[in-house]
Amino acid sequence: MSILELNDVHAYYGKIHALKGISLKVEKGEIVTLIGGNGAGKTTTLRTISALMRPTTGSVTFEDESLTRYKPSDLAARGIAMVPEGRGVFARMTVLENLEMGAFHRNDKAGIAQDVEMVYDLFPRLKERRTQLAGTMSGGEQQMLAMGRALMSRPRLLLLDEPSMGLAPVLVEAIFSTVVDINKQGTTVLLVEQNALMALDIASRGYVLQTGEIVLSDDAKALQKNEMIQKVYLGIE
Amino acid sequence: MTGMNWRHVIRTGLLMSLIVLLVSIIGMVETFDERDLVVGYLTLGQLLLFAPALFGGYRTVAREARRSPVSTLLGGLVAGLIVAVPLILLVLLASAWPGIRTYFPNISPALLDILSNGQGATTTGIGLLLLEMGLLGLIGAAIHLVPGALRRPLLTALLITSAVALFSDVPLNIANELLDRSIVRILFGTKGLTLAAAVGAFVISLLLAFWWDRSGRAALNRRQATQSPTQAARNRRIATLALLVVLLILPRILGIFLTNVLDQVGIFILMALGLNIVVGFAGLLDLGYVAFFAIGAYTTALLTSTGDLGLGMSFWVAAPISVAAATLAGIILGIPVLRLRGDYLAIVTLGFGEIIRVLVRSDLLKPVIGGAQGILNIGRPSLGSFELVTPQQFYYLILLGCILAWYIASRLRDGRIGRRWMAMREDEDVAEAVGINLTSTKLLAFSIGASFAGLAGSIFASRIGSAFPNSFELLISINVLAIVIVGGLGSLPGVVVGAFVLVGLPELLREFAEYRLLMYGILLIVMMLVRPEGLWPSAVTRREMHAAEEEAAREGIHPEEVQPIT
Known part of the structure; x- marks a missing residue:
């Protein structure tokens, strides 16, 4: 059973046809990546999944249930967590308060405390900084916090929008290896990335997006060997 | 003379001389000269003239502390003399060319008299002015020589x-x-x-x-350091109780005039507590807040007035209805602006405030709410046969309203809804992603904020006994917003302090009336430069402002941990 399925999704920004019939599937337990250049429709696809945008036609189903009638704020409780582009942290709250906000719809205190520890295990740096204001941390730390905050809702599906953006290569590697750890603990991941090289390294399958259409989809390994991908996205001549 | 920074001295002197020149030309010195500070010795106008020279002298040393006494005094003297220069030029120019008053009406003979100590543009007059300013600069600098x-x-x-x-x-x-x-x-x-x-x-x-x-300070610190938590809690309770007792007997001590001022401050505190929820807690910039105040006032006016337009109901029935009407208006405004953020929201709310004001004044609605003639004979609140009339009696009603509003606001802030507001203020998208429904969160902020203003309006109308469109100008919105900002966004004690500073003090300084807006502007600019977090900032803001220092301290302790992150 696919955990997430998009079927012929069309979406518009005003008159601009941003998504021209996207169909994709994410199976339970996978890491799937969506790669493509600027303006290809990656973020729009994520916004459509997380109900921030309504598809004009087509369907988005999560665990065999249509998502189109939900509001964005309903999704956390349904098991979908989103880490928006450019870090999503509450700048004037401490690290710990940010994590607690991630569990806002839950009220099992013991479980929340346990999950905070789980996040600290995943990102030891967050534990060191737990009383610091999120806005005063470095970009890498904020990205970690945004991911930790998303995990606090115990999602079955984690949506990551360009986690590598603006980070030093060594940090990108650390973030991506944590994504693999998160996935191993049972969370399905849909990863949107411009950094195709790294994304395909950790993903099991990939979709290539170009001007609102999926032009290619395959196993990650196969995509890495694909000539067009190598040329356009990996910079290999 | 080592370390004498003449550049700094001259710059300080010039800056202060500009200030003195400005306050003279716009007529503040002359206006304020009417008011004595120390009868027969010092007027407010003179203070305005002297303070910059004194402060300038003081500032010449503020940067480098270690210098010889002689050069310190010399620096102050020079700065003081520089302050006098533009004033002397002003005196000479005005006596040589009386026509200057056509362009600067405030350069009057009275002003010249004040500047030259009644001597006019004579050598004595100018000499006195130089002597005065130089001496003041000297004294300012001399303060540094005192141990x-x-x-x-x-x-x-x-x-x-x-x-x-x-x-x-x-x-x-x-x-x-x-x-x-x-x-x-x-x-x-x-x-x-x-x-x-x-x-x-x-x-x-x-x-x-x-x-x-x-x-004294050391003793207090020692006492605080050694007391147990239970003792501290008990002391806090005692302090709260003492404050309450003081608040209750205050009108008896203050007399009618001051209680009247206090009532005005109280009504603004009530409004600002409401706007603080909208702007401070939820981060929604509302520039049309006066609309809810007007709706509260007019609802009470219509329901309680014994005139042609009113229904003659009791205040106690009308007040809750007024609050409900304002709350409803909050929701009605809230719905169309749900999708707006920041500047756009501010503009739409500004428009909403103006619409209400125009409606209230319009001829169209004149048969119902009186148009520019307003509504008269608004009923006073009464308890049995006892009617609230004097400022002292109204004080208790306002105090009750403020305490109620404070309590509600503090409970909301600390509860789940407060968390929702805070998260929304920080980042709307992320708030939605963690499961916060923005629609209900925003509407709650707007409607609760509006309800406070509705109560304030209701009390306001019955206090003055009439309601006119003029009482609900845009300026009120700006006023209330300034209170919230100057006090400290999101801070409840800040609201109270802000209201006293921005509403109470101007009432006490009626000489300032003409210059009230100028003072407002200056105060806001100075605040943003010197104390952007507000007079009494909320815990969150204080934390943010000190985060940088804490960070530096942390780096001092664990430099190796901070290094690797880009």
Whole structure:
């Protein structure tokens, strides 16, 4: 059973046809990546999944249930967590308060405390900084916090929008290896990335997006060997 | 003369001279000269002239502390003399060319008299002015030569005495209530303190400040450090109780005039507590807040007025209905602006406020709400046969409203809804991603904020007994917003402090009335430069402002941990 399925999704920004019939599937337990250049429709696809945008036609189903009638704020409780582009942290709250906000719809205190520890295990740096204001941390730390905050809702599906953006290569590697750890603990991941090289390294399958259409989809390994991908996205001549 | 920074001295002098010139040309000096600070010795206008020279002299040394006494004094003297220069030019120019008044109406003979001590553009007049300013600069610099143990108390006492003289209405009214007339006459002249009172205030505050500096503060700190949590909690309870008792007997001490001022402050506190929820807690910039105040006032007016337009109901029935009407209006405004953020939201709310004002004034609605003639004969609140009429009686109603509003606001802030507001203020998208419904969160902020303004409007209308469109201008919105900002966004004590500073003080300084907006502007600019977090910031803001320092401290302790992150 696919955990997430998009079927012929069309979406518009005003008159601009941003998504021209996207169909994709994410199976339970996978890491799937969506790669493509600027303006290809990656973020729009994520916004459509997380109900921030309504598809004009087509369907988005999560665990065999249509998502189109939900509001964005309903999704956390349904098991979908989103880490928006450019870090999503509450700048004037401490690290710990940010994590607690991630569990806002839950009220099992013991479980929340346990999950905070789980996040600290995943990102030891967050534990060191737990009383610091999120806005005063470095970009890498904020990205970690945004991911930790998303995990606090115990999602079955984690949506990551360009986690590598603006980070030093060594940090990108650390973030991506944590994504693999998160996935191993049972969370399905849909990863949107411009950094195709790294994304395909950790993903099991990939979709290539170009001007609102999926032009290619395959196993990650196969995509890495694909000539067009190598040329356009990996910079290999 | 090593380390003498003449550039700094000249710059300070020039800056202060510009200030003096400006306050002279716009007529502040002359207007304020009517008001005595110390009867027969110092007027407010003179203080305005002298303070910059004194402060300039003081500032010449503020940067480099270690210098020889002679060069310190010399720096102050030069800065003081520089302050005098543009004033001298002004005197000479005005006496040579009387036509200047066509362009600057405030450069009057009276002003020239004040500047030249009545001597006009003569050598004596100019010499006196130079002497005065130079001496003041010298004194300002000389403050640095006083040993530190005495300097701080001295400055504190000087500030306190100035404040007492400036706001002498407060001690005067209290003295009138508590003391015998003969004593009052010794302390207060017709328009200010007597010399005896001024000297007395200075000596007393100097002694107190000296004691506080030497041992008082240390003793208090020791006491706080050694007391147990239960003791601390008990002390807090006692303090709260004492505050409540003071609040209850306040009107008896203050007399009618000051209680009236206090009532006005109270109504603004009530409004600002509401706007603080919208702007401070939820981060939604609302510039049309006065609309809800107007709706509350007009609802009460229509329901309780015994005139042609009113229904003659009791205030106690009308007040809850007014609050409900304002709340409903909050929701009605909230729905169309749900999708707007920041500047756009501010503009739409601004428009909403203006629509309400125009509607209230319009001829279309005149048969219903009276148009520009307003509504008269608004009913007073009564308890049985006892009717609330005097400021003192209204004070208790306003106090009750403020305490209620404070309680509600603090409970909401600390509860789940407060968390929702805070998260939304920080980042709407992320708030939605963690499961916060923005629609209900925003509407709650708007409607609760509006309900406070509705209550304030209801009390306001029945206090003054009439409602006119003029009372609900845009300026009220700006006023309330300024209170929230100056006090400290999101801070409840800040709202109270802000209301006293921005509503209470101007009422006490009626000489300032003409310059009120100028003062507002200056205060806001100075605040943003010197204390952007507000006079009494909320815990969150304080934390943010000190985060950088804490970070530096942390790096000092664990430099190796901070290094690897880009």
